[in-house]
Amino acid sequence: MPTVIAHLDIDAFYASVELLRRPELRGRPVIVSGDGPRAVVTTASYEARKFGVGSAMPTRRALRLCPDAVLIPPDFGAYRAASEVVMRLVRGTVDEVEVMGLDEAYLDLGGLLSPRAAMRRLVTEIRAATGLDASVGIGPNKLIAKVASDAEKPRGFVVLTREQACARFAGHPPRLVPGIGGKTAERLEVLGITTLAALAAADPGLLAEHFGPRQGPWLVARGRFEGEESLQAVREAVSESRESTFDVDIAGPAELDAQLQRLADQLCRGLQKHDRTGRTIAIKVRLDDWTTVTRARTIAHPTNAVEHVGQIAAELLREYAPPRPVRLLGVRVASFGGVEEPPAQTAQLALPV
Template identity: 40%
Template sequence: MRAEPSVLHLDMDAFYASVEQASKPSLRGRPVVVGGTGLRGVVATASYEARRFGVRSAMPVAQARRLCPNAAYLHPRFSLYRQVSSTVMELLQELSPLVEPLSLDEAFVDLAAGPLGAGGSPPGALVCRRVGRDIRAAIRESTGLAASVGLAGSKMLAKIASERAKPDGLLLLEPGTEREFLAPLPVRVLPGVGPATEAALRRAGVTTAGEAVTAGHAELVRLLGQAHGSALHDLARGLDDRPVVAERDAKSVSVEDTFAEDLTDRARVRWEVDRLAGRCVERLRAAGRSGRTVVLKVRSHDFTTVTRSETLRGPTDDPAVVREAAARLLAGVDTITGVRLLGVGVSGLADFTQEDLFAQSGWGGGARAAAEDAPAEHGVAPAPAGGDATWRPPETAAVRRWLPGIDVTHPEYGPGWVQGSGVGRVTVRFETPISGPGRVRTFAVEDPALVVAEPPPLPGASTAGGPASAAGG
């Protein structure tokens, strides 16, 4: 562990919800929940106003609505989140070339590797504190958003410090105070301590980091095994020598959907798997990657989850190959009792593809051409030729789906966002990030003058893309 607090951890506060509040003047100071907006949706991020009612990340949206019925429940807009993230990451890059993004809203920075350490001596606590204050001010000026910062001699301690600094704060751990800081904290804050490990430690009377140190190395090894017990003993004493790494390779790319009603029609299930496979490949190609292993995830009505995978002869980014592999995997899964969730992923990532991709599947050139020429409007992927996916959605289902929170524009009223829709009507509030709260107007859902638009950038936010991963902090 370093003798100076030169590892900085930055975490944007309630990121997705805060971006929505900055983008929509009428929501500032109000509870906002971002996530799935259907009956089975899950909360991605809740604003601090919503958290006061007990709403938290990963909570079912139905439960959140009961706790906070007056919140604005919005569909996520990842293109805008990536724009804002890009602005934040560019500011961090000015501090050091060693910036390790963990998600769109979170990153480590090695201050000793930047200009502050150019003289050969690492920056001291006073300098690091000033940098922490300055970067928070720069982010607020550039995006209007709040960020919390932790500074310490290791990545683990810096991350814990930023969590303790929330919301909108800064916490620096002075060298020599780490053990005292950690001792009263729940053992769950230590990396690698999940529910099972926490339960095993609790049964032995170990509930805090200080108690883990007191238990000693031998007892932790007895409880958890050699590798896990030794690592936990070090972490409980604040020892963490992991470096800040500028490049963090994603291990997989995946997409999944939870359905409002259980799917029992086998053709519909197959069609949805084809659609998800197409979306997965879109993300794969956007990241400039290919993958060798196709993974299918099926969750039944009773929450039983089945995962199947197939490894191809070489990496691919071809939608036909991924769809065909996912279909083969689905053929071995019983879906007769109803499907609640489907997911398709690709792992074993590489930055190249092989030429003989179609030797890996049963597809011929004609099927490939048909799939590539077929339209995929609104993210709806075509079903493979010759397959059994004969189910198709109603023609207007994807075309005029007005999700709350999405951006629209109207030739007379200008840019706005959808507040809600139903019974053939859609309600829109017309405002921009730099306007005051806007007027609300209602239209027929098929009104041709109302069209989906790109999100307006926040003042000062970059329009470049950000890191590939996402989290809503």
């Protein structure tokens, strides 16, 4: 049987759940977000997106772009309840499902006689049961399915072969493809690679020189829409973290250490609850200019003891010695069961406000 994978994504999930509870807001720009000075957008309705509002954008900026938007605080209990109904219907359609979050999943359709008809029925069932709309992409691998589901939102239904995906998106920038972020796209642009067609035709050896022996060929394969053809029905966690964005920037060793130990205590209690231990302890520090730095240390034996995690995290923070006030601080324990996390592409990122 040929590989046939679908990516199902509920349209503007959190905002859509809120609009079901507040039908009087339909047609108006809605932003789901907290209201603190450091709040970021969780999601936005399509009416708000027309103004340039997007997920993870600082809420203050979103409100400047769309001053008439209605701000709604997130209610994750309601989102989880809606997600459970959606995923029950998904699992009732196919046996093999890789759930990616509350609002999206990959489905293996290889065993179905009529994959398109099955997905159209599923979309109809989801809308009837929850009132939520979904977009669907179908292709021979996960990458194509994901890009296809994003192509015609909301209520999109796109089916593509690899050749069709290459032709349809040839003129699009590399950032269209999941996994290629802004910094990587900028480095590709320096090399004269500004479209997916150019990326697909690039010399893997050249990109290996600039991006490394693994990432260089991976980027070329991404441009050619070559991707995973199998699902991970259960995604095993290899790390767990806690982080906090402060309403007011903090500075000074004592205050930074106190916040770090608070996060380490929360993290270790969660690890102990699920009987998880790890060998890599890491910190994440975001300065007031949005420079983000990570530091990590791997120890000989796995741990979830707060005295060990907190001590190593504090040592990493002292070694880094933040040169500016800190807006975000995080602690992570990784390498559960000896499984290493994929290496980060960069250790330090300068992010725009």
